[in-house]
Amino acid sequence: MSRSQVGVLCLIIWLTLSAAYPYQLGGEKLEWNGLLTYRFGESLTLAGKILSQAAPKELNLILQSGSQTIVQPLSFDEQGNFEVQHDLREMPLRPFARVDYWLEGVFEDGTPFTTEKKEFLYEDNRFPWKSRAQASFRVHWRQGDLQFAQTALNVAKEAQIALTKLLPVEEDRLIEIYIYETPGELRQAIQKPNHSWVGAHADPDLGVLLISVSQGMDQRLQMEQQIPHEMAHIYLYRFQxxxxxxxxxxxxxxxxxxxxxxxxxxxxxxxxxxxxxxxxxxxxxxxxxxxxxxxxxxxxxxxxxxxxxxxxxxxxxxxxxxxxxxxxxxxxxxxxxxxxxxxxxxxxxxxxxxxxxGETHSSQALANLAPWAMLFVFVLFGPLILSWRLLSHSPSKKEEHL
Structure with missing residues (x-):
C-alpha cells in the first residue's frame, strides 16, 4: 500500500470516528430530549430528560443570541428528568432575535461535553400573528383583512424603490414587518414602556421593523410615515x-x-x-x-x-x-x-x-426691533412735538397788549 493510500485510509478512519463521537472522542455523548417554551417578556422554560446511561455531574443550559450568552444551571432527578426556568424580566433576551441553545456540563470522570445546538425565534408570542410574504418582505399583523396586509407590502415596495436610489444595497434579503395595534403594545415589546413618543422601531442587523397602526381611515398614511422611516435604518445598516x-x-x-x-x-x-x-x-x-x-x-x-x-x-x-x-x-x-x-x-x-x-429672519428681526424703534422715536422727537404744541397754544403779542 502506498503512502498516499495509507493517508487516505487514515483520513477515512478519523472522519468515521468523529461522526460516531461528535461531542467527545473516546467517551460517551450526552443524549437528551426536551421541549423549550416561553412567554414573551416573562419567562422561558426547558423541560426534558437525559437519555444517556452515564449521568453528568454538572449540567447547564446555554442561551446565546449574537454577543449575548446566558448560562443557567439546571438539576435533574434520578430518572434524568429536569426542568429549568429562566426569568426574562431579570435577564431578557433580545426581541425577535434567533437564539441558539444547548447543554454543557461535565461527566463524573471530569470529561466535559457540549450537546448539539438547537435554535428558536424569540418572537412576541403574546399575540397570534397572521403572515403574508411578497418579494423581500414578510408582514405580520393581528387585526384587519388581507387587503390591510397587502397595503403594508405595497408601501414597503414603494419605499424600497426610493431607498435604493439613495442607498444602493442588495434587495433580496428578507425584511420582517410586525404591525402592532397600539404604540403601547410596541413599546412593551421593545422594553421601552415609558418612551411615550416611540411608535415604531427597527433592529437593522436583524432585518426586523415594528410599527403601530391604529384603527381609522388614515391607516395607509400611518404606514407611509412609519414603514419608510424604519426601513431607512435597515438600509443604512446594510449600506455601511x-x-x-x-x-x-x-x-x-x-x-x-x-x-x-x-x-x-x-x-x-x-x-x-x-x-x-x-x-x-x-x-x-x-x-x-x-x-x-x-x-x-x-x-x-x-x-x-x-x-x-x-x-x-x-x-x-x-x-x-x-x-x-x-x-x-x-x-x-x-x-x-x-x-x-x-x-x-x-x-x-x-x-x-x-x-x-432667511426671509423669516428679516421679518422677525424687524418685529423684534419695532418696540425699541417706537421708543427711540418718542425719545428723540417727543420733546420737539411737545414744544411745538406749547408754542402753538401760547398767546400772541397783540393779545398780550389788549
Missing part, C-alpha cells in the same frame, strides 16, 4: 454596516424622517415655533442621543430631517454617502462632518438656518 454604530443620531433619524412618504405635518410648525422662540436644538447635542421629553424629541426629529434634506439639496446624495462612509473610520460626530463638507457643526447649523429661515 461598519459605520452604523458610529453614525450621529441626527444623521440616522434625519435621513429616516426625510424619506417618509407621508412626512409628519407637524414638523414645519415645530421648526417655525422653535425659531421664533429661539429654542432650536444644538446639533452637537443631537450626536449621541435625542431628548427623552416628548416635545423636545419631536423637535429633534423635525430639525434633523430638515438638516439632512438641506445636505442632500445643497451638496448632493453622493456627498451624503461619503459622510456615512466616513463614520466607518469610527470618527466622532464633528470630525465626520468636517472631513466631508469642510464645515464645523456650528457652521452647518448656521448655513441651514440662513437658508431655512
Amino acid at each position: 454596516p461598519n459605520a452604523y454604530a458610529y453614525l450621529p443620531i441626527w444623521l440616522q433619524e434625519g435621513l429616516a424622517s426625510a424619506v417618509e412618504i407621508y412626512p409628519n405635518p407637524d414638523y414645519f410648525t415645530l421648526l417655525e415655533t422653535a425659531w421664533q422662540n429661539q429654542s432650536l436644538l444644538s446639533l452637537q447635542n443631537l450626536c449621541q442621543t435625542f431628548p427623552q421629553e416628548a416635545a423636545q424629541a419631536y423637535l429633534a426629529y423635525a430639525q434633523s430631517a430638515a438638516i439632512v434634506q438641506y445636505l442632500i439639496d445643497q451638496y448632493g446624495i453622493e456627498k451624503l454617502r461619503q459622510l456615512i462612509e466616513t463614520y466607518a473610520e469610527q470618527v466622532d460626530c464633528e470630525v465626520g462632518v468636517y472631513r466631508t463638507y469642510g464645515l464645523s457643526l456650528a457652521q452647518l447649523e448656521g448655513e441651514w438656518q440662513k437658508v431655512r429661515f
Whole structure:
C-alpha cells in the first residue's frame, strides 16, 4: 500500500470516528430530549430528560443570541428528568432575535461535553400573528383583512424603490414587518414602556421593523410615515454596516424622517415655533442621543430631517454617502462632518438656518426691533412735538397788549 493510500485510509478512519463521537472522542455523548417554551417578556422554560446511561455531574443550559450568552444551571432527578426556568424580566433576551441553545456540563470522570445546538425565534408570542410574504418582505399583523396586509407590502415596495436610489444595497434579503395595534403594545415589546413618543422601531442587523397602526381611515398614511422611516435604518445598516454604530443620531433619524412618504405635518410648525422662540436644538447635542421629553424629541426629529434634506439639496446624495462612509473610520460626530463638507457643526447649523429661515429672519428681526424703534422715536422727537404744541397754544403779542 502506498503512502498516499495509507493517508487516505487514515483520513477515512478519523472522519468515521468523529461522526460516531461528535461531542467527545473516546467517551460517551450526552443524549437528551426536551421541549423549550416561553412567554414573551416573562419567562422561558426547558423541560426534558437525559437519555444517556452515564449521568453528568454538572449540567447547564446555554442561551446565546449574537454577543449575548446566558448560562443557567439546571438539576435533574434520578430518572434524568429536569426542568429549568429562566426569568426574562431579570435577564431578557433580545426581541425577535434567533437564539441558539444547548447543554454543557461535565461527566463524573471530569470529561466535559457540549450537546448539539438547537435554535428558536424569540418572537412576541403574546399575540397570534397572521403572515403574508411578497418579494423581500414578510408582514405580520393581528387585526384587519388581507387587503390591510397587502397595503403594508405595497408601501414597503414603494419605499424600497426610493431607498435604493439613495442607498444602493442588495434587495433580496428578507425584511420582517410586525404591525402592532397600539404604540403601547410596541413599546412593551421593545422594553421601552415609558418612551411615550416611540411608535415604531427597527433592529437593522436583524432585518426586523415594528410599527403601530391604529384603527381609522388614515391607516395607509400611518404606514407611509412609519414603514419608510424604519426601513431607512435597515438600509443604512446594510449600506455601511461598519459605520452604523458610529453614525450621529441626527444623521440616522434625519435621513429616516426625510424619506417618509407621508412626512409628519407637524414638523414645519415645530421648526417655525422653535425659531421664533429661539429654542432650536444644538446639533452637537443631537450626536449621541435625542431628548427623552416628548416635545423636545419631536423637535429633534423635525430639525434633523430638515438638516439632512438641506445636505442632500445643497451638496448632493453622493456627498451624503461619503459622510456615512466616513463614520466607518469610527470618527466622532464633528470630525465626520468636517472631513466631508469642510464645515464645523456650528457652521452647518448656521448655513441651514440662513437658508431655512432667511426671509423669516428679516421679518422677525424687524418685529423684534419695532418696540425699541417706537421708543427711540418718542425719545428723540417727543420733546420737539411737545414744544411745538406749547408754542402753538401760547398767546400772541397783540393779545398780550389788549
